[in-house]
Amino acid sequence: MRRFLLLISCLMLNAGVCQAETADTDKAQKAMSVSRKQLEAVVSDSSFFSEKPAVFHPQCDNPRLLEKVKARIEQYYQQQKQTSIIDERRQVLMLKKLKTFTPVDVQNFPPQENYAVADRLIDIKINEGVKAQDLSLCKSSGEREIYLLIYPQNNFYTIEIINFPGQADSKNFTTVYD
Numbered sequence: 001m002r003r004f005l006l007l008i009s010c011l012m013l014n015a016g017v018c019q020a021e022t023a024d025t026d027k028a029q030k031a032m033s034v035s036r037k038q039l040e041a042v043v044s045d046s047s048f049f050s051e052k053p054a055v056f057h058p059q060c061d062n063p064r065l066l067e068k069v070k071a072r073i074e075q076y077y078q079q080q081k082q083t084s085i086i087d088e089r090r091q092v093l094m095l096k097k098l099k100t101f102t103p104v105d106v107q108n109f110p111p112q113e114n115y116a117v118a119d120r121l122i123d124i125k126i127n128e129g130v131k132a133q134d135l136s137l138c139k140s141s142g143e144r145e146i147y148l149l150i151y152p153q154n155n156f157y158t159i160e161i162i163n164f165p166g167q168a169d170s171k172n173f174t175t176v177y178d
Contacts, residue, residue, distance in 0.1 A: 057134075057136065057150070057152075057157065058136075058150060058157060058159075058177050059103070059136075060101040060102055060103045060136070060138035060148070061100065061101070064177070065101075065148075065150075065159065065177060066098070066099075066100075066101070068159065068175045068176070068177055069098070069148060069159060069161060069175060070095060070098060071175070072159075072161065072173070072174075072175040073094070073095060073098070073161070073164070074095065076166075076167075076173070077091050077095075080166065094144070094165070097140075097142045097143075097144075098140055098142070098146070099141070100140070100141050101138035101139060101140055101141070101148055102138065102139055102141060103136065103137070103138055103139075104137040104138065104139045104147070105137075106121065106132055106135045106136070106137050107132060109121060109137065114145065114147065114162075114163060116162055116163055116170070117137070117147050117149070117162050117163065120149060120160065120162055120170060120171075121135070121137070121149070124149070124151060128151075130151045130152070134151060134152050135149065135150070135151050136148075136149075136150040136151075137149055137150070138150070144163075144165070145163060146161060146162070146163055146164055147161075147162040147163050148160070148161060148162070149162055149170070150177070155178075156176050156177060156178035157176070157177040157178075158174050158175075158176060158177075159174060159175050159176070159177055160173065160174050161173045161174070161175070
């Protein structure tokens with residue numbers, strides 16, 4: 001459109017002056033196309049965004065991992081106040097017994113061991129596209145088997161607490177390892 005208006009004004013004015021202006025616009029357009037090509041050359045596959053999280057993948061015996069899990073459970077207990085002394089004591093004992101987690105092989109996890117964990121493993125692989133090698137599964141050592149499913153999400157690791165008493169849906173019972 002600008003070029004059309006420039007040509008119309010050239011017809012009305014002196015042709016010599018207009019030729020210089022059209023040459024300037026051609027130079028400007030060429031400079032813009034060169035700068036666009038240079039800008040496209042700047043974009044590369046190795047940009048600042050990375051598929052891997054910024055933190056290391058936590059292991060089952062990581063003390064910071066255990067601290068984050070206990071903090072999430074304590075937060076849940078504060079939201080779900082118990083009225084009986086027996087239930088309060090059960091909560092305290094649950095936190096006290098959560099001392100260690102041992103790794104469990106995700107590839108060879110038998111569904112008969114815990115159907116909720118097996119279902120969540122299948123769900124996260126299929127629906128969320130997390131690869132099996134990026135998953136970790138930890139099992140608590142105690143009478144109540146609590147599982148931690150660790151997987152990358154955005155720029156951190158999400159830890160799902162599975163098979164926790166009172167939590168039917170582990171997708172909502174998570175903490176972040178960042």
